[in-house]
Amino acid sequence: MAELPKNARVVIIGGGVIGCSIAYHLTKIGWDDVVLLERKQLTSGTTWHAAGLVGQLRPSINMTKLAKYTGELYRGLEAETGQATGYRQCGSISMATNAERFEELKRSASMAKVFDLPVHVVTPQEIKDLAHIVNVDDVVGGIHIPSDGYANAVDITQALAKGARTGGARIFENTKVTKIRHNCERVTGVDTDDGSIDADFVVICGGMWTRDLAASVGVAAPLHACEHYYVLFEGVEGIDSTLPVLRDYDYCGYYKYDAGKLLVGAFEPNARPWGMDGISEDFCFDEIAGSFEHFEPLLMDAMRRVPALEKAGIQKFFCGPESFTPDVRYHLGESAELRGCFVAAGLNSIGLQSAGGVGKVMADWIRDGIPPADLWTVDIRRNMPFQINRKYLRERVTESLGLLYATHYPFKQYETARGVRRSAIHDRLVAAGACHGEAFGWERPNWYGEPGGSPSYEYSYGRQNWFDANAAECKAVREAVGLFDQSSFAKFRLEGRDAMSVLNRVCANDVDVAPGRLVYTQWLNEKGGIEADLTVTRLSDTAYLIVTGAETEVKDFNWLKRHIPDDAHAVLTNISSAMGVISIMGPNARALLQSVCPNDLGHEAFPFATSQEIELGYAIVRASRITYVGELGWELYIPTEFMTGVYDEIVAAGEAFGLKHCGYHALNALRMEKAYRHWGHDITDEDTPLEAGLGFAVKMDKAGGFIGRDALLRQKEEGLKQRLVQFLLKSPEPMLYHNEPIWQGDRIAGYIRSGMYAHGLGGACGLGYITAADDGVVGPIGADDFEIEIAGVRYPALASLKPLYDPSNARIKI
Numbered sequence: 001m002a003e004l005p006k007n008a009r010v011v012i013i014g015g016g017v018i019g020c021s022i023a024y025h026l027t028k029i030g031w032d033d034v035v036l037l038e039r040k041q042l043t044s045g046t047t048w049h050a051a052g053l054v055g056q057l058r059p060s061i062n063m064t065k066l067a068k069y070t071g072e073l074y075r076g077l078e079a080e081t082g083q084a085t086g087y088r089q090c091g092s093i094s095m096a097t098n099a100e101r102f103e104e105l106k107r108s109a110s111m112a113k114v115f116d117l118p119v120h121v122v123t124p125q126e127i128k129d130l131a132h133i134v135n136v137d138d139v140v141g142g143i144h145i146p147s148d149g150y151a152n153a154v155d156i157t158q159a160l161a162k163g164a165r166t167g168g169a170r171i172f173e174n175t176k177v178t179k180i181r182h183n184c185e186r187v188t189g190v191d192t193d194d195g196s197i198d199a200d201f202v203v204i205c206g207g208m209w210t211r212d213l214a215a216s217v218g219v220a221a222p223l224h225a226c227e228h229y230y231v232l233f234e235g236v237e238g239i240d241s242t243l244p245v246l247r248d249y250d251y252c253g254y255y256k257y258d259a260g261k262l263l264v265g266a267f268e269p270n271a272r273p274w275g276m277d278g279i280s281e282d283f284c285f286d287e288i289a290g291s292f293e294h295f296e297p298l299l300m301d302a303m304r305r306v307p308a309l310e311k312a313g314i315q316k317f318f319c320g321p322e323s324f325t326p327d328v329r330y331h332l333g334e335s336a337e338l339r340g341c342f343v344a345a346g347l348n349s350i351g352l353q354s355a356g357g358v359g360k361v362m363a364d365w366i367r368d369g370i371p372p373a374d375l376w377t378v379d380i381r382r383n384m385p386f387q388i389n390r391k392y393l394r395e396r397v398t399e400s401l402g403l404l405y406a407t408h409y410p411f412k413q414y415e416t417a418r419g420v421r422r423s424a425i426h427d428r429l430v431a432a433g434a435c436h437g438e439a440f441g442w443e444r445p446n447w448y449g450e451p452g453g454s455p456s457y458e459y460s461y462g463r464q465n466w467f468d469a470n471a472a473e474c475k476a477v478r479e480a481v482g483l484f485d486q487s488s489f490a491k492f493r494l495e496g497r498d499a500m501s502v503l504n505r506v507c508a509n510d511v512d513v514a515p516g517r518l519v520y521t522q523w524l525n526e527k528g529g530i531e532a533d534l535t536v537t538r539l540s541d542t543a544y545l546i547v548t549g550a551e552t553e554v555k556d557f558n559w560l561k562r563h564i565p566d567d568a569h570a571v572l573t574n575i576s577s578a579m580g581v582i583s584i585m586g587p588n589a590r591a592l593l594q595s596v597c598p599n600d601l602g603h604e605a606f607p608f609a610t611s612q613e614i615e616l617g618y619a620i621v622r623a624s625r626i627t628y629v630g631e632l633g634w635e636l637y638i639p640t641e642f643m644t645g646v647y648d649e650i651v652a653a654g655e656a657f658g659l660k661h662c663g664y665h666a667l668n669a670l671r672m673e674k675a676y677r678h679w680g681h682d683i684t685d686e687d688t689p690l691e692a693g694l695g696f697a698v699k700m701d702k703a704g705g706f707i708g709r710d711a712l713l714r715q716k717e718e719g720l721k722q723r724l725v726q727f728l729l730k731s732p733e734p735m736l737y738h739n740e741p742i743w744q745g746d747r748i749a750g751y752i753r754s755g756m757y758a759h760g761l762g763g764a765c766g767l768g769y770i771t772a773a774d775d776g777v778v779g780p781i782g783a784d785d786f787e788i789e790i791a792g793v794r795y796p797a798l799a800s801l802k803p804l805y806d807p808s809n810a811r812i813k814i
Contacts, residue, residue: 004172007198009033010366011190013177013213014205016047017153017352018344020160020171021359022203027167029363034169035197036161037190039176043157044284045207047351049320050153051230051256051265053245054353055092056117057108057145059408061739061751062373066357068117073356074151081166083159086152090257092245093127095134095142101250101407103461105143106791111739112145113789114751120144121792131246133238133306150245150256153352160359180204180217186339187217201366203342208279208323210331210345215388219335220554221380222387223346224397225275225321227288229295230265232258232316237308249405251301261315262306266298267349271401273394274321290319322349324400326387326417330378332358333365336558342366343380348404370525374684381555384441392417409459410737411446411665413437423487424580424643428651432661435466439664440550442488447663448473462735463757466665471759473666477629478760480658481586483650484667486635487643489581490553492546492560496570499544501704503536506563508689508706510699511536511544518609518624520697522689523559524708528715529685530692532556533677537611537624545611545622545637549679563707579622580643584650585633585662587811592657593623593634596649601634608813617649618642627812629667630674630805665756672756672765673805675726681738681754682724682767690715691769692724693801719777722769727752727788727797728804729763734790736764743787743794747773752788761804766797 009031012019015038023036038044056071058064071089078085096102105121112119122144124136130144161171172194179191180202189198204221206213214221239262246255256263274288295317303309325331325346335341344362347354364372376382386392396417406412420441423429430436434445435455447466449455458465476482494503503511509521515538523532534548534556548556557574564570584593594601599614601623606612611624619642624635638646651659668678677683683692690698690712700709729736736755741748750769758765766788772778781801787794798804806812 002170002172004175004192004195005035005170005197007189008035009199010035010201010203011197011199012036012203012205013190014038014045014207015042015171015173016045016205016207017043017157017160017355018347018358019203019205020157020164021355022205022344022362023164023169023171024160024167025359025363026366027164027169029367031367032168034164036164036169036171037175037177037192038171038173040284041173042161042171043154045209046320046322047153047157048285049318050352051254051263052086052150052153052352053254053256054087054149054151055145055245056148057112057119060377061111061114062375063377064112064117065115066361067353068115069360070353070356071147071149074156077156077159077163081159081162083155083162085155085159087149087156088151088241089147089149090242090244091130091144091146092148092247093122093130093142093144094247094249095127095139097138097140097250099140100461102141103791104407105141107461107740109143110741110789110792111751113741114739114748118146131244133236133243133308134246135305135307144244148245151352156352156355177213180213180341182217182338182341187341201340201342203344203362203366205344207345208275208321210323210343211388214335214343217341218337219341219343220337220383220385220388221331221343221345222383222393223323223325223331224273224393225279225323226397226401227272227274227290227319228322228349228401229290229319230263231299231314231318233262233264233309233312234260234315236262236306236312248305249407251305252298252402252405253302253305255306262309262312264299264302264309266295267402267405268298269402269406271398273397276390276394288319288321292317324348324397326393326396326400328400328403330354330358331380331383332362332375332378333371333380336381336554348400350404370527371685374686376680376684379555381558382551384554386420386441392420407459410461411437411457411464412459413457419443421488423485424640425485425647428644428647429485429661434661434663437664439488440553442550444488445485445661445663447665448661467757470665470669473660473662474669474759476658476660477586477631477662477666477670479587480660481584481588481592481654482660482662482666483654484583484585484662485581486583487580488550489576490548490550490556490574491576491579491637492557493543493573493575494546494560494570495543496568497542498568498570499542502564502568502570503544504702504704505706506560507536508698508708510702511538513538515540516610516612518611518626522694522697524689524706525685526708526711528688528708528711530679530683530687530689531559531685533679533683535626551680578640579637580640582636582638582647582650583633584636585627585629585631587632587814588657589631589633592650592654592659596653603814617645619646621646628676629670630676630803631811632814669756669758672754672767673758673760675767675803677724677767678754687769688712688715691720691722721775721778722750722771723778723781723801724767725770725781726800726804727766727768727786728758728761729788730796730798732763734764734795736766736788736790740766741789742768742770743789744770744785749786765804
């Protein structure tokens with residue numbers, strides 16, 4: 001066995017298909033000083049027992065692009081490396097047995113058109129023609145993807161490993177990493193049973209061992225193993241190698257031809273967590289006991305779907321561990337906690353069909369220091385520290401596994417591990433009729449039913465059961481006044497004599513303003529892409545309050561912290577838990593607050609985009625005159641222990657002014673009417689402020705410049721290749737959510753980034769980028785030039801570069 005090197009540019013921990021793909025792709029970009037360490041043998045964790053499906057359609061655009069690349073890579077891997085891969089392009093069929101599932105599949109087929117992935121909507125008879133063994137009596141339709149298929153996971157991994165070795169990577173089996181070394185700021189290498197390696201980058205690809213290994217160096221990578229089942233049937237009449245991969249989502253099952261046999265697997269709704277007491281040191285190519293009783297109902301469903309199974313024999317009943325994440329999304333990228341420490345794990349049983357794309361983007365990410373595309377949905381930095389809590393993970397993954405095949409309804413809420421983070425006024429909001437949703441551990445009111453009731457969701461792709469309640473909440477904000485609990489905001493304090501210079505380098509807008517001024521700004525990367533979208537309030541000459549979204553708490557804190565120079569006198573503190581937030585929004589907001597506050601809240605005394613400390617109840621509250629709904633209003637930042645008292649004062653006075661409790665669904669609808677952007681959907685690290693129509697928040701000529709300025713200047717000179725446009729469907733019936741294609745004549749010009757029914761505008765509203773034809777510059781936007789496709793049907797839409805609601809901002813400055 002070759003001797004372990006003393007140093008390497010990159011050390012990859014884990015020899016499954018993900019680790020080998022990253023090694024392969026690093027060599028493809030010219031990095032040959034790569035070492036991969038595997039504790040046992042390649043594929044010995046979970047890769048070896050993967051079912052081998054290679055599907056390409058995902059719930060989002062960028063994830064589908066990665067899966068599509070994976071399929072393309074596997075098609076040519078055997079010819080490149082000489083290593084057999086078992087790859088077969090037999091196509092796939094996904095079936096629906098009810099209208100809601102069929103709607104989801106048809107919407108996915110429409111989304112696939114954005115990047116030229118052929119997906120055909122098929123009838124039950126067409127499904128039967130493609131797969132004779134299937135009983136379609138209860139099937140209403142489905143989709144067929146001809147380019148899908150399957151492969152042998154072990155062979156694919158060995159081919160990737162061979163390709164990596166050819167490119168110069170060194171792979172060491174039976175070499176366990178005992179410690180990741182670091183200097184508290186960045187990784188410095190690893191220790192193993194056979195010696196130490198100094199390294200610039202360490203990539204944790206440890207599968208179900210990742211959570212503990214990452215936690216050993218303070219990195220949050222929440223995942224937990226579950227039992228995962230499949231059965232091999234032999235003697236199944238009517239099958240051959242042309243059989244497409246079959247997915248029977250409504251009955252949680254999938255079917256795949258496997259060397260003359262039929263493999264039947266499932267993603268059941270109530271999974272069984274595994275490894276609660278740790279994973280044996282000797283665990284390698286091991287099976288786990290499982291429970292036939294647990295899997296039996298799924299087998300009965302399989303026999304109804306494929307009647308030939310009733311006369312077939314079971315050759316193998318298999319149960320093995322697979323790791324799942326709390327939100328059923330991968331963990332990719334550089335950790336927030338430790339520079340140079342990357343993670344690629346938590347593939348939720350779709351590791352093989354994801355590995356090619358994951359390897360490619362991880363190699364580029366390691367090289368460039370930023371993601372090569374908008375990968376926020378799978379970015380490791382989205383995780384909150386609490387999420388590695390073992391109890392939380394055990395409870396959540398029982399649900400996570402089944403969500404892979406569940407209907408992905410709009411606004412679908414998690415049911416397990418709830419109540420983790422609560423506002424100080426949570427119980428009062430429940431009494432007021434709040435239906436809480438879960439976001440990043442926070443319980444947040446999404447909508448309100450009757451006070452004292454127990455409202456719950458009834459999911460649909462159409463108008464859900466809270467539609468009318470949402471309309472009433474929006475109406476109250478537009479005509480009277482609404483109360484929002486926004487305590488989940490992330491809040492940071494930057495203080496010190498260099499605080500202004502540090503922030504002004506990071507912010508695209510100018511934050512060298514008078515104390516009491518509030519500045520809306522973006523943080524950009526060197527390419528001009530938007531890394532954060534937030535507000536900065538100057539509290540004093542040496543102190544600032546930064547307020548950003550709950551979802552990006554870890555990411556944004558980390559971004560700013562890493563841009564504080566070592567010699568700067570500036571201290572950053574996360575104060576999110578110290579303050580709750582109540583927002584009072586609507587034309588009656590001033591009158592309501594003035595009735596319980598002795599401070600002058602008039603426009604001249606308290607202008608828009610300013611912040612003051614005021615008295616409310618028995619508390620001193622920071623009031624910031626800002627809005628995300630397009631109306632007069634204030635965000636009230638209240639020390640946590642004063643929250644209930646301030647809330648009670650406002651509610652007691654509110655009846656006289658038409659006060660109504662409002663939830664996040666109303667907030668979303670109202671911001672859509674005003675075309676306010678949402679980071680992670682409408683604006684991402686791939687989009688610039690100029691493209692997003694946020695040039696007003698960029699100060700190109702401020703002293704000292706800012707990160708991303710040069711990229712924006714180049715873009716300004718060259719012209720914009722895409723522009724963000726607001727759309728309103730002319731028909732009041734269809735619903736927009738996201739990823740719907742935007743048609744301009746006979747070409748797809750873009751897709752909807754976010755959508756919501758806009759009650760004030762009388763139809764579904766969406767935001768999406770229009771790209772230029774033939775890589776040119778975006779020309780004039782015609783109001784009636786566009787249609788939006790929903791589930792295969794095109795609907796005319798009104799397009800506008802200006803907000804369709806109050807384009808002059810008159811209502812927020814009264």
